[in-house]
Amino acid sequence: MGTLQLEVVTPDKTVVSAEVEMVVCPGVEGEFGVLPQHVSLLSALKIGDLRYRVNGKDENVFISGGFADVNNNVLSVLAESAELAGDIDAARAQAAKERAEKRLAAHDESVDQTRAEAALQRAVTRLQVAQLR
Ligand code: ATP
Known part of the structure; x- marks a missing residue:
C-alpha cells in the first residue's frame, strides 16, 4: 500500500517528521483522510486532533488550526502550535x-x-x- 511523508511544523519546531501509512486531518469543513499518492491539495485546518498511522499503530497530535498541503506524496501541516498527545x-x-x-x-x-x-x-x-x- 506504500507510505507518505508527514511533516507537522510550527514556528518553533518540527513536531512530526515521519513516513506514515495514512493521516486524518481536522479540516475546517470536516475531517479528511490522506493516503499515499493522494492528489495535490491545500486545505485550512481547525483546532483539532490530527491522527496518523505508523506500522498499524495510530498516533494523535493536537494542532491549533493551520494549513495542510499535499504535494508529491508529502503532507506538510503548518500550525501555530502542535503537540504529540504524550507531550x-x-x-x-x-x-x-x-x-x-x-x-x-x-x-x-x-x-x-x-x-x-x-x-x-x-x-x-x-x-x-x-x-x-
Ligand atoms: P496557555 O494559555 O496554556 O499558554 P494557549 O492555548 O494559549 O495555552 P498556545 O498559544 O496554543 O497556548 O501555545 C503556546 C506554546 O505552548 C506552544 O509552543 C504550545 O505547543 C505550548 N503549549 C500550550 N499549551 C500546552 C499544553 N497544555 N501542553 C504542552 N504544550 C503546550
Whole structure:
C-alpha cells in the first residue's frame, strides 16, 4: 500500500517528521483522510486532533488550526502550535480552560470574546487529545 511523508511544523519546531501509512486531518469543513499518492491539495485546518498511522499503530497530535498541503506524496501541516498527545501538559490545559471560562463568564467588555473562545477551544481539545495517548 506504500507510505507518505508527514511533516507537522510550527514556528518553533518540527513536531512530526515521519513516513506514515495514512493521516486524518481536522479540516475546517470536516475531517479528511490522506493516503499515499493522494492528489495535490491545500486545505485550512481547525483546532483539532490530527491522527496518523505508523506500522498499524495510530498516533494523535493536537494542532491549533493551520494549513495542510499535499504535494508529491508529502503532507506538510503548518500550525501555530502542535503537540504529540504524550507531550500535552493536561494540568496546563485544565488551567487554560478555567481561565478562558472565567473570562467568558465575566461578560466584561474589555475581554476579547473571540480570543477567549479560541483559547477555550484549544484547551478543551488538548484535554481530549491527551486522553488518547
Ligand atoms: P496557555 O494559555 O496554556 O499558554 P494557549 O492555548 O494559549 O495555552 P498556545 O498559544 O496554543 O497556548 O501555545 C503556546 C506554546 O505552548 C506552544 O509552543 C504550545 O505547543 C505550548 N503549549 C500550550 N499549551 C500546552 C499544553 N497544555 N501542553 C504542552 N504544550 C503546550
